[in-house]
Amino acid sequence: MTNSQLTPGAVPGRLSHDSYCTNFSDVAPPLDTHQAQVEADRCYFCHDAPCTEACPTSIDIPLFIRQIATGTPEAAAVTILSQNILGGMCARVCPTENLCEGACVRQTAEDKPVEIGALQRHATDRIMARQDHPFRRADATGKTIAVVGAGPAGLACAHRLAMRGHDVVLHEARAKPGGLNEFGIASYKAVDDFAAREVAWLMQIGGIRLIENWQLGRDGALADLAGDYDAVFLGMGLSGVNALGLAGEDKAGIEPATSFIAELRQARDLAELPIGRDVVVIGGGMTAVDAAVQARLLGALNVSIVYRRSRAEMPASAHEQEHALANGVRIIENAAPVAIHGNGAVREVEFAYTRRGAQGLELTDQTFRLPADQVFKAIGQTLGQTPAEIALEAGKIRTDAHGRTSVSGVWAGGDCALGGDDLTVTAVAQGRDAAEDIHNFLMGA
Amino acid sequence: MANLATDFIGIRSPNPFWLASAPPTDKEYNVRRAYEAGWGGVVWKTLGAEGPPVVNVNGPRYGVVYGPDRRVIGLNNIELITDRPLEVNLREIKSVKRDYPDRALIISLMVPCDEDSWRDILHRIEDTGADGVELNFGCPHGMAERGMGSAVGQVPEYIEMVTRWVKTHSRMPCIVKLTPNITDVRKPAEAAMRGGADAVSLINTINSITSVNLDAFCPEPMIDGMGTHGGYCGPAVKPIALNMVAEIARNPATHGLPISGIGGVTTWRDAAEFMALGAGSVQVCTAAMTYGFKVVQEMISGLSDYMDRKGFTSVTDLVGRAVPKITDWQYLNLNYTTKAVIDQTECIKCGRCYAACEDTSHQAIAVEPDRTYVVKDEECVACNLCVDVCPVDCITMKELPLGEVDPRTGRPVAAYANWTTHPNNPARNAAE
Numbered sequence: 001m002t003n004s005q006l007t008p009g010a011v012p013g014r015l016s017h018d019s020y021c022t023n024f025s026d027v028a029p030p031l032d033t034h035q036a037q038v039e040a041d042r043c044y045f046c047h048d049a050p051c052t053e054a055c056p057t058s059i060d061i062p063l064f065i066r067q068i069a070t071g072t073p074e075a076a077a078v079t080i081l082s083q084n085i086l087g088g089m090c091a092r093v094c095p096t097e098n099l100c101e102g103a104c105v106r107q108t109a110e111d112k113p114v115e116i117g118a119l120q121r122h123a124t125d126r127i128m129a130r131q132d133h134p135f136r137r138a139d140a141t142g143k144t145i146a147v148v149g150a151g152p153a154g155l156a157c158a159h160r161l162a163m164r165g166h167d168v169v170l171h172e173a174r175a176k177p178g179g180l181n182e183f184g185i186a187s188y189k190a191v192d193d194f195a196a197r198e199v200a201w202l203m204q205i206g207g208i209r210l211i212e213n214w215q216l217g218r219d220g221a222l223a224d225l226a227g228d229y230d231a232v233f234l235g236m237g238l239s240g241v242n243a244l245g246l247a248g249e250d251k252a253g254i255e256p257a258t259s260f261i262a263e264l265r266q267a268r269d270l271a272e273l274p275i276g277r278d279v280v281v282i283g284g285g286m287t288a289v290d291a292a293v294q295a296r297l298l299g300a301l302n303v304s305i306v307y308r309r310s311r312a313e314m315p316a317s318a319h320e321q322e323h324a325l326a327n328g329v330r331i332i333e334n335a336a337p338v339a340i341h342g343n344g345a346v347r348e349v350e351f352a353y354t355r356r357g358a359q360g361l362e363l364t365d366q367t368f369r370l371p372a373d374q375v376f377k378a379i380g381q382t383l384g385q386t387p388a389e390i391a392l393e394a395g396k397i398r399t400d401a402h403g404r405t406s407v408s409g410v411w412a413g414g415d416c417a418l419g420g421d422d423l424t425v426t427a428v429a430q431g432r433d434a435a436e437d438i439h440n441f442l443m444g445a
Numbered sequence: 446m447a448n449l450a451t452d453f454i455g456i457r458s459p460n461p462f463w464l465a466s467a468p469p470t471d472k473e474y475n476v477r478r479a480y481e482a483g484w485g486g487v488v489w490k491t492l493g494a495e496g497p498p499v500v501n502v503n504g505p506r507y508g509v510v511y512g513p514d515r516r517v518i519g520l521n522n523i524e525l526i527t528d529r530p531l532e533v534n535l536r537e538i539k540s541v542k543r544d545y546p547d548r549a550l551i552i553s554l555m556v557p558c559d560e561d562s563w564r565d566i567l568h569r570i571e572d573t574g575a576d577g578v579e580l581n582f583g584c585p586h587g588m589a590e591r592g593m594g595s596a597v598g599q600v601p602e603y604i605e606m607v608t609r610w611v612k613t614h615s616r617m618p619c620i621v622k623l624t625p626n627i628t629d630v631r632k633p634a635e636a637a638m639r640g641g642a643d644a645v646s647l648i649n650t651i652n653s654i655t656s657v658n659l660d661a662f663c664p665e666p667m668i669d670g671m672g673t674h675g676g677y678c679g680p681a682v683k684p685i686a687l688n689m690v691a692e693i694a695r696n697p698a699t700h701g702l703p704i705s706g707i708g709g710v711t712t713w714r715d716a717a718e719f720m721a722l723g724a725g726s727v728q729v730c731t732a733a734m735t736y737g738f739k740v741v742q743e744m745i746s747g748l749s750d751y752m753d754r755k756g757f758t759s760v761t762d763l764v765g766r767a768v769p770k771i772t773d774w775q776y777l778n779l780n781y782t783t784k785a786v787i788d789q790t791e792c793i794k795c796g797r798c799y800a801a802c803e804d805t806s807h808q809a810i811a812v813e814p815d816r817t818y819v820v821k822d823e824e825c826v827a828c829n830l831c832v833d834v835c836p837v838d839c840i841t842m843k844e845l846p847l848g849e850v851d852p853r854t855g856r857p858v859a860a861y862a863n864w865t866t867h868p869n870n871p872a873r874n875a876a877e
Contacts, residue, residue: 041513044836047796050816069513105793109837 014299023297027188040069054103057084077127091121095317133204138165146229151179153235153414156431162207173215183262186290222387234412239384248340257291257378276373283378284314308336403434447752454643458485458549465728466553473537482738486549491526494556505666508655519681542574555581567615577618583649598624601636608640623647646705650676679731683709694723713747721767783842791839798831823852
């Protein structure tokens, strides 16, 4: 392999073997026991704590930090996991600066919140290293529930249902469970195959049967599930991707950022992944950042994120934006793509600067072109095909406060359902709460 | 920079900070380095009688109590008096004192409770050049089992007797070091005074078990699977020590008796507090054992700055200044009324004041939307707990002026009146 960062086009092996290892190592290494103790001592044990209020899964954060401080990190983990069974992943991927840490009173006091995410990881790592499962199933209820989608929402729902004594059949369209945890986030956030290990650990509760390569609509109808099972939970996420709406969008080198990330996550050897010398990412969310940073880490020389609004309006958190900048990604704000240039494969993307007009965002006459061997689209995902009988709203499945859809006996949660911030942690909360509602519904509580 | 020079019962030192008789002062090497670091004086680790020295355990000697971030809050020890030969200690004391004539050097003593033993040891130390002696009637572990240390300090008659022997057989200034392991510290202090002591020093360490090993089911420090009580010191004991110093300072029988204050002195502020309660010098051990000799430099600069701010030109301006303000509960003004006030601009909304007040006190704090905590004056009894638990010090107590109606009682704040005349007091004094 003789490619370097300067090699034109999309080619594999731009870096040395060691560079791949270094670049894709743990982005936030775990706290050791001493570091965890020092950090835990900073918690004020607030009354009705703002961090807990800010957590979509309402983890009792002051309690679990106190448990770490007193030398019982595994008890801390039980506190976390009883609210959020994917607490290990959330510790790694939650935008904590917008949630618990953003609400921490020490953020107010000294602009330095307690590192809640790192402490949560410390505790959950400890219990997961123990090789047993802290939760037990209730007596069997004789009920069986179909869960569609083995992502965060489906997994949280399945685990809670299993805990309540129900049997669960978990249907996953891909060949592997985990959803976005497995396919959709930057690999340096969940190293050492963490997503798969977490699913395996979660499944230790028992009572959950996983069916892979099963897609709703293609392999079975909702009506069949509703007939065969006592209840159905839909948590299949968003399988569609928004298009740019430009001529030439089908040119080689243009793909959804989610596809790039999924391919990278599943790659056996990162050196075999082709990556452009010049890469353009269009969008402003977490997915855009994950794609852009990983493109840089694979050896792309020039990577730009282009977002149509200002940086302050980017859905990616300030921390994520800083992470991108620190990794040499250029962030271009207030610009939208207007044309794709290239003969067969993309060569350049043309952008126009935007401004805020009376009718909302409008394009200006000022344009520029960015060279691009690869273009990753990260301008949002959409619901894939859904059963006709399910009512939608704003392009998502409509649910009530309990996660019930318009169809009796069918619940939904996670990114496919209306509401929430399309975060792992909100998906877990919705899956868990739907499970409790299903339980109450079936058991007549 | 204020002048910190101290004259304590004729013993002069450049500042009032002395190292207490303890492991840091066991040998010449340490004491020289302590003086170089700036310590004004040293009380040499307790010497015993001539003959084979005592022995120490060969396992851990200390137990510890930690605060957050593994800060040493309390320390106990099961170490005995010096385990080095008397001749070696005497030679070193003489050598050090010769080289540091401006520093205080006091020798701590503990020998069996007979006049000959005391006369002999006093005779042996006569030509060391030391400035004074401190009688160790305080150590509560090990030596007490042999009838010395706190075993003497717990019997005022013995204190008086031994002190008198010392004053009879020596012309050196004599400090009697008191044990806190008694019910009323005024009695041993009075006894020391009757025996002719020039000063008392207190407190020595408190009987303690700092922790229990929950795997071995044994107190720490653990010696081959067994433990014993040790002497407790460090920041945790300061409040106990301050009270005992104050009791002696305000006791008419001992008022004016010089006091060397000991117990958890860690910063200049601790030292200044002891001095305000009547201590003419302070002795330090745990802070040095935790952080090294250099801590004295903060004490020197801090006390100096404070004295400059206050316009004090000598430490005597500070010593005893708070003594007239110590009284009995019965004389406190029961009409004095304050209310907690939360500074909303400084509040970080942690809610600890609310949890403390709502769960354990008087339900006098309301939560308003957006986590705004507001004191309910009609419920607030001014207990101060909210102030104490606030992590950012944003709560203060506001005094209600005379005549203003207290929303809690509905009555105007009245002039000074105490329990002795209160109508609820069955033993009240008749009104004048």
